[in-house]
Structures are given as C-alpha cells and as structure tokens.
Amino acid sequence: MPIEIPKEKWTGKVRVVTLGATAAEGGTRTRVVTVGGQACMPFLHFEHPTPHPPVLAIEIKSRPPTDWSPILMETWGEAIRNPATWAAAAEAAGAEMFVLWLTLEDTPEEATQAVRAVLGASGLPLAVFGPGQAEKDNELLVAVAEAAKGERLLLGICEDKNYRTIVATALANGHLVSARSPMDVNLAKQLNILITDMGLPADRIIMDPTTGALGYGIEYGYSVMERLRLSALQGDSMTQFPMLVTVGFEAWKTKEAKVGEGVPASWGDWQQRAIDWEIGTAMTLIEAGADILVLRHPESVKRVKAAITELMTA
C-alpha cells in the first residue's frame, strides 16, 4: 500500500550567508563557506533539499591555552605554539573554517598579527572572537577588522550590551558578525533587530543562541534552537539567520571530559569518553538546526563529518 508522507508547507526560509571572500570578491581566501538556505526542519530532504550542509570549524587560540584538557594539548602537540601552525594542522584535520579566539593578554598588534598569520597559513575562511570582555573585545576586533578589510571575517561576540562597535567595524570593513544571546528566543531576536537597525545587511549575520553540553542543559538549548528555526520557517525575518554553536567550548568543560581519575570504572576510557562527549553534543545540535559547529578535537571533526555526510544522503 503506498503511503503518502505528509509534508509541511513553510512560508519562510533561512538566509544564505557566505563567510570568507576570494580574491575576486576583495579578499584572499581560496575557499569560502556558505550556510543557511533551509526551507524545512533539519534533514527532511523529502520536504525540501538541504542546500548547504552544516560546517565544521576548529577552534584555535592566539596563545597556547592554559586551561585546556591535557587530551587536547597532547593531540595538537607543538602546533599550538603559534596560530599559523595550529591553523595548518587544523586544516589537515578536516576543518572547513577556523575560529580564532583571542585572549585578554593580546594587544591589538598581537591580535592583528595572529589573524594575519592564520590568513597566511591557510585559504579557509576565518572567524575571530574576542576574549569576552566588552572593552577589550572592541579594542582588539576593531584593529583586526581594519587589518583584514574585505576578508568577510566572522567577528564575535556581539551581545545586547556590546554590539555597536563590533557591528560598526564589520559594516565599515566588509565583515560579518556573530550575535550571541543567552538561550532565549526573544533575546536572540532582539539582538538581531538591534544589529540590523544599525544597517548591517542581514546576509552578514550569524546567530549564536548559546548552548550547554550534553547533560548540562542541552535540552534547553536544543528547544531554543528548534523554536528559533520554527519561527524562521514561519516567516519571522528576524530569526532567519544560520546558527553557530560553540560545541568544543561547552563539551570540554564538563566533568566527563575533564576528569580522568576517581570516576566510576563504568565511565570507561577517559580520552574516548571526552571525545564522545564532544561528538554527542555536536550531533544533538545538528539535529536542532546548527549550521556552524566549533569543535576542538580532530577525531570529533572526522566522525561528525562522516555523520553529516550520511545525514545528507539518507
């Protein structure tokens, strides 16, 4: 008996956003990344084809991190000594783009240097995030944005209390912004309105709805992302932006990833468990509609990429 599969008819669609600019477009990237364009909930290919699969970014730091898990430190080894070698290693590990996270210790010159180094080491698109302190973020990102004019960098992190300077510099130098809101549909939408009110074209905004790791509030983050996507599909233009999630940042601070000793034997091998935690978090959020996932471990990148390929052909 033939079964007719019911199809949802949506009026809205996620905007298509391209990160990175090639020489022809005024930048120096050899590859660009395009996300968005969905017209249905994730991977319902029978309703609507998924034009752009989720993209995997690898997180790198301007200085060797001091608080990262020894598992990550060992894996990357000497590469983390400088952002250029780290970027090259990340590209080799399968990254489709990088997120370069600056630190509080960086001076604007050092930040600019780190960005130049990464741009020089690889042709992949780049996101640059400040250390997360309003004044410092503004100082560093303005310098970076000017130095990399025309590259279509993704600048972050814009928040409702601190977005003006970052948006202004993105506007002036041809970059994109990442708009982070604390796990709330309304707050996400409000920030998008504030940013577009400043005149930044909507195809230069990525939203970061914030998430928790598996076991640490992920269901809440999942629900917010799902509702944002539903609202976008229902035609609300201020939620029709691709979503970025910082999976590695969340997953690697969980006890399961951090603690190797003094835990029940049934938790299994530490390294395996830590990587699984990152992958579990990533796969859940992919189903919630994530477009860009920022990961830390090469093994996670490899396995999540394989899963995405399957999802795209299923």
Add this chain to the structure above:
Amino acid sequence: MNHTVTFTLPNTLQPLSATVPTGALLTDAAHQAGVEIGQPCGGQGRCGRCAVQVLQGKVRRRSTLRLSPEALAQGLALACQSVVEEDVAVFVPQQEKLERNLTTDRIASAVQVPEGYAFAWSQSIRRVAVTLSPPSMDDQTDDWSRLQTALRSRHKLEKVTVSLSLLRRLGERLRANDWQVSVIYNQADPSHILDVRPLEDPNAPLYAAAIDIGTTTITFWLVDLITGQVVAQAAEYNGQIARGEDVISRIIYASKNGGQEELQARVVETINHLCEIACKRVHAHPQEIIKAAIAGNSTMIHLLLGIPATSIRLSPFITTVNHPPAVAAHEIGLHFCPDAVIDCLPGVASYVGADITAGVLASGLDTTEDIALFIDVGTNGEIVLGNRDWLVACACSAGPAFEGAGVVHGMRATTGAIEEVWIDGQTYEPTVRVIGGGRPRGICGSGLIALIAEMFVTGILDKAGNLNLTVPTKRVRQGEHGSEYVVAWADETETGHDIVITRVDIDNLLRAKAAIYAGFTVLAEQVGLTLKEVQHMIIGGSFGQYLNIEKAIQIGLLPDLPWEKFKFLGNTSIKGTYLALLDAEQRTRIAEIARRMTYIELSADNTFYEAFTSALFLPHTDLSRFPSVETALVK
C-alpha cells in the same frame, strides 16, 4: 558567649557598639546599636547593598555571592550574611539613601465629594450631644449606666457597648466637661461607643482617614465626615522599603527573628507620621480621628495587622485572611483615637489585595457593560479585566521604578519632580516641566516614561535600552555607574547636582514596563480576548498627576490602541478607599467585587515569562504590535 561589635560610620565621631551572642548576624548587631543598614532584598544576601568592611576580628560569611574577590580582599562582608563569632569592628560605608522626601503634597488635586453624600445617611459614625445630670448623694448611679440611660432616653440607643480603654477615661471626661459631652459611636446592633469628648458643635469637623498602603508609597487622606471633604493629603515612601523593595523580600525579612514586629512598627510609624502632617495642616489632633479605611495588597495588610505573611510566599500561596475584621486603632499602635475603627478593606488572594478591589470600585469596572481593562501600575502591578458580569485579575511584580524608587534620581510625584520631558531630535537638548514650577529635584514616574520615550524616538536609546554614546551631545556620557544622560545640569537644579538617568535605571524601568505589558496581554489571552476587543483602558498608579498616553505607548507600557480608549485615574486605590469610608453601600460593593473576582496565577506556566522577555524591548520584540510607533520611528 557574648561579643562586642563596634560600628564606625562616616561623618560620625563616636563609634557605636552592641553586645550580641555568638551566631548573631551583623545586621542584628547593627539594629541593636542603632546603626541603619539598608537591606533592599530583605536580608537574603541577593542584592549586595548591605556590604560593610570588617576592620578587626573575623566574621563567618554565610554567602559572598555578591562580593568580588577584590571586595573580599578588602575585608568586605554582607551584613545580612555575616555571623558574629568573636569581637569585631566594622566600618559601615555611606549607603545610597532613599530620599524620604517631604510629604507636603500642597498641590494635591481637589477631590470631589461623592454626589448625594449625607453624614447622617451615608455612613455609620454618629455624633450626639449628651447632657447628664451630675451624680449626687441621692443619685448614686455609676457613670457608664448614667451615660447609657441618657443615650437611651434622648437618642433611642437601646443597646450600646464600650471598650475597657474608653471606660478608663470615661469618669475623667465626664467630670472635666461638667457632664456635657459629645458621644461618638458606630451605629450598629449593638452600637459601639468610640469616644466621649468635650461638647462639639454639630457642624464642627469629625475626622476620619482613608489610607492606601502601597509597597513603595503610603498615601493618607484626612477626611471630614460631616462634609465628606478631603481636607488634607499626605504621602511618603513606606518605611519598610529599607527592609525589602518588593513584597517577597518583605515577607522573607518578616520571617526572621523580630522582623515581623519591626516591619509592623515601620509601617505604623509611617502612617502616624503622615497623620501628624495632615492633621497639622488643619489644626487637628491625630486623636480626633475616629475611623480609618485602609487598602493595601495582602502582604501590606498582613504586616500592618501583625499577621505572619509567610504562607503568601509559599505554594499554594494562601493568605491568613482576605477579609480582616475591624480592629481598634490602639491594638495596632496607630495614634488615632484609641477606639477608632480600623477597617481593612477585603482582598481576593495573596497577590490581589484590597488595593485592587478598591481600585475597581473607583474605576467603575464592575458596572460597565463593555469590556474594560484596569491596570494598576504599582510595585506589584495588578490587572483586572471584565465588566459588570465577570471580573478576572492577575498580578505581576513590576518593581518600584515607576514610583521613583530604584532609580538614581527618581522621586515621588510631588513638588520639584520632573513630570514631563521633550527632547529635541537635532540638538538632543531636553525641555522639562516640573511639578510646582520651580527647579527640579528629581524625576517622577510620568517623567521617567516621557524621558525614555523621548530618548528612544530621538535615537539616544536603542531598542534594548542601551545609550548610544556616539550621539553628538555632552549630555550622553560615561558616568560613575556606567553610561547616562543628563536631564538637568547642576546649575539648573534645586539640589546643585546633575539630574541623570543611568543605564541601570533604564533597565529597571524596562523590566517594570515589560512585566505590566506581559501581565495584561497574558491575562487577555487566558480569557480568549484580544486587546482590540477591550473598549476601555483604565490606568491607575501613583507615578504622576497625569500620564502621557502617547509616550506610554511608545515605550510599550500600554498597548497601541486609539488614545480615546484610555483613561488615567491616578491613585485609584486611595480613591476607592475614600468612597468606602464615606458610603456604607460602596463598602458593601467592595466586598461584592472581592467575592466576584477570579484570580489567575501567572506563574502557573512559562507563558508569562515568554511574554515578559518579548516585552523587554522598545517598544516590543514584535514591532508589528505597535504600528503607530513603527511609523514614528521611520520618520
């Protein structure tokens, strides 16, 4: 074991000290030493505003949640969370003071005496002149029987009762006045004698009071029962504010050792003070007040009567009493005539009290044919929707911002308050109107609404309430507490200081307006109505003498409906209380309103929270709900 706690204060030469047992809190010690330490969160350790510096000795810090590592390194401790376990010396820094400004509402608006008011018909207090034949060796009748006989024979009062406190004064009163007195009683079955006084002219004023106990502001109207006129008005901040800014913090404070008694004393003290001021203005004595009708939210009434309010805060949120019996003034410490009838008006539920039933009475919502929405913009925002056939109510915690508290230069709507603001879109220069016409001292609720609306439409504020520091004016600047806008320069003000509105103030105001907007939209949704179906919007609240509807819509406090639908009534609670004081029928009507009203608990699911966060934006996250503002912004 006992320990000595020594307090040093700025501008005070002598330290103050107290001896307390092990385990006492620094706040207990301060109380004992007579040192005022404000606890806006009611002593929960949440607000961090009671921080003091420990100079000598050590305290055990139960919580340091609100203290930074730097503050801890400097020896700072939260007074409400610090346990005394040895002798300590403490420095109490200058605290931000909530100005309990003068209570002179000299420009009080005239209140209309209700049509058809007649002393002898409308209400139950009576005053009669009585002449007694003095006792003698031949007439050995006791004083009380003598008075009863006279009342029975001359005034047909068959059954009367009297209190012990009045009996104690009776003999002296009769003799001192040569057996000619005025007897004041409450007509009932049996009638109750309230006072025996020197003979008064039948037209001489007979004083009573209408009182509204708000979480933030207490309003006192002195009323002459003979003419029905309001002869004096006074208002000031509730003395309980220093022990919690909202009802929840107050309840928590009351549940602490001695907290209940302290809060009761503080509210009574405020009322007695207001009473004195009002009486002085008409050369009356507080002891002449023979009756008072009192409205307030359920927590305020419980605290006034000294009834524990703990259960109001805990699920399933039940009061001890919604319809309190009348008590005598001396029972709760009011300095009126000792036997004065204190009538606390009936409420509906824990969070819909007598202030709202009185408000409904004043607004006439319970008699309209069309559907009307009544919004009382107070610290506890209360909303009633309905008509003569049905009434539903809800409450939402808005905070005291619209009453001028919790805002750096906020003040009550009285002389010196900026009540209206216009800002030039080119120069960003403000024009202000001040109550009383003099130099400004601060900004009241209506002024704050206007100010935010003007800052928003001129682009000084973005939709999230952030100040745009790139606006070309020196009025927008980085101040001590973050970004701010200067409304009046120091040389233009009464205080000699700049009057500013800060980022934090704006956040408080946005939260207040979002809570109110979310409250009435969710209430309407729950009964299946859209706001367009509401015919009358009645606004109450003590944030000003008038309300600029257009500006209240621009900030998203009120829905975008045609202006003619709105009616601003000011403090509806005090108006309803006044009506209930003067008219027994209106008093019955309030009880009927309380009985008919259905209370809807907004915290039952997360609908309210969703509505709240979406309203936490100028004017609203969904701009299509505010077409008139959308148009204004495009311009």
